[in-house]
Amino acid sequence: MRSIKTLLGSSLLALTLFTGHAVAAEKTAPIHFADITWESGSFITEVLRLIVEKGYGYPTDTLPGSTVSLEAALARNDIQVIGEEWAGRSPAWVKAAAEGKVFGLGDTVKGATEGWWVPEYVIKGDPERGLKPLAPELKSVADLARYKDVFRDPEDPSRGRFLNSPTGWTSEIVNSQKLKAYALNDSFVNFRTGSGAALDAEVASSIKRGKPVLFYYWSPTPLLGRFKLVKLEEPPFDAEAWKTLADASNPHPKGTRSMPASLAIGVSAAFKAQYPELVTFFEQVDLPIDLLNQTLAGMSEKRQPPRQVAEAFLRDQPQVWKAWLPGDVASKVSSSL
Numbered sequence: 001m002r003s004i005k006t007l008l009g010s011s012l013l014a015l016t017l018f019t020g021h022a023v024a025a026e027k028t029a030p031i032h033f034a035d036i037t038w039e040s041g042s043f044i045t046e047v048l049r050l051i052v053e054k055g056y057g058y059p060t061d062t063l064p065g066s067t068v069s070l071e072a073a074l075a076r077n078d079i080q081v082i083g084e085e086w087a088g089r090s091p092a093w094v095k096a097a098a099e100g101k102v103f104g105l106g107d108t109v110k111g112a113t114e115g116w117w118v119p120e121y122v123i124k125g126d127p128e129r130g131l132k133p134l135a136p137e138l139k140s141v142a143d144l145a146r147y148k149d150v151f152r153d154p155e156d157p158s159r160g161r162f163l164n165s166p167t168g169w170t171s172e173i174v175n176s177q178k179l180k181a182y183a184l185n186d187s188f189v190n191f192r193t194g195s196g197a198a199l200d201a202e203v204a205s206s207i208k209r210g211k212p213v214l215f216y217y218w219s220p221t222p223l224l225g226r227f228k229l230v231k232l233e234e235p236p237f238d239a240e241a242w243k244t245l246a247d248a249s250n251p252h253p254k255g256t257r258s259m260p261a262s263l264a265i266g267v268s269a270a271f272k273a274q275y276p277e278l279v280t281f282f283e284q285v286d287l288p289i290d291l292l293n294q295t296l297a298g299m300s301e302k303r304q305p306p307r308q309v310a311e312a313f314l315r316d317q318p319q320v321w322k323a324w325l326p327g328d329v330a331s332k333v334s335s336s337l
Contacts, residue, residue, distance in 0.1 A: 028059065031271070032079040034070040035062035038196040039296045039306070040220040044108065044287070045083035046310035048265070051321070052278060054336035055329040066168030068092060075101040077268040084108070085266030089259060090170040091246055093266075103272050104264030105282040111289040112261035113231070114171065114218035116141060116162075116178075120228040122150065122212045131210050140233035141182050141255070144214070148187040151214045155189070162188045163202060163215035166195050170246070174258065175216050177245040181255035188214075200300070218261075220289050225297030234258075284324040291317070311337065 033049055036042050049060045063070075063079050068090065073079045075096035087104035088094060096102040118138065120126075125133040135147045144160070151160035162179065165172040172192060179185050193199040199215070200223065206213035207227050217223060234257035235241075241254035265282040272279055299309045314321060315337050322330045 030059040030061045031081060031275075033060055033062045034074070034079050034082040034266075035064040036070075036082070036084060038084075039200075039222055039300060040109075040292065041084035042306040043292075043296060043299065043309055043313075045081075046307045047313060047321070048081070048083050048282070048285075050307070050310055050314060050336075051281070051325070051329075051333055055325060055333040056278065056281075058275075058278075067170050068168060071096065071102070071266070074266055074268050075099075077270040080268050080271040082266035085264050086112075086114075086170070087262050087264040087266065089174075089246065101269050103267050103269065104262070105267055105279060106264055106285050107262065108265060108285045109220055109263040109287050109289055109292060112219055112263045114216070114258050114261060115231045115234065116175075116214065117217050117229045117231050118212070118214055119207050120230050121210065123230055126210070129210055134212055138232070141178075141184075144182070144184060144232075145187045150212050151188070153189040153191070159186070160188045160214065161191050163199060163213065164190055164192045165216055166199065167192050171216060171218075173248045174245045177248065177250065177253035178255060181241075181245065181253040220287075220292040220296060222293070222296040222300035225293035225295075226301070281324055281329075286320075286324070288320065291320070 031052065033045050034041075036045055045062065049062075052058050052060055063073070065073060070079060070082060071085075071090060071092045074082055075092070085093070085104055088097075093102065097104070118135070121129070121131045122134050123136060123138050125131050134150045135143075137143060138147055148160035151162070153159050153161035162175075162184070164175045176190055179188060179190055193202060199217075203213055203215050203217070203223060204226075217229070223229065235255050236257065237259060238254070238256040239259075241256035242259050244250045244253040245256065247253075265285065267279070267282065295309065295313060298304075299306065314333060318330075318334065321333075325333070
């Protein structure tokens, strides 16, 4: 009997130690953030990571992927956080949200927008740079067909060039469907840049040289903090038409301006259950869009890494981020800086 009790005691001790180690391992396992490639997403991600690490004491890391693959990974809890999620845009997100696998927390950037843009000088000219108006009556996507020669594609001079998002972004699908919906496929080349950085470089280079350029873009971004741009008008938003744009396989897409932007922090269901204090923090995040655009413009012009810019932002703008946090957490973040 003594031997049995000893054996049982040893087993219970081993189980207790194993359970304790398992809990400790769970708490020390890093929280996986999506490695977002566009400037606003990468900057916001680093701001969140720094606060999670310095204020709450949780380790973090990032995992790469396209928008579509990262949303799928979030639904599987392979990653736990997407720092900038345009919630409700992609069918994958809508499906996962309906199934309770992902959640969009907060309203992180009010006034965010997206659409098709041209530099202001294309329409109004720029006397200081000696640039004359090239498309003075260009107001909407409906006017683009007659101005295709203004945006001539160097590889296919019979058509204009539209700079789309990189392949793998949800917006690339929408823009490709919009070209069909607006009957512009015969007039414009659907040019997909290799990355968000390549899109930025192409647009910025054209603007600095005073060249006409038609492109998809969004705010918050560095470009809107650096250059005067005009967003082209589109038909009023229509939810049913939007579904045809978000579906790459729909053969008859209908034109509409993009869904009203709702920027949130995307989290997995498992994360939401495990980290209630971080959920509360994420729900409070509110980044003023003008300040954000200016910050991103400086990051782009100085070619600074997002984490360095995030650290400077936390040092220089405490009046913004301290409102998101309990006092003791904010103090820890301040001390770490």
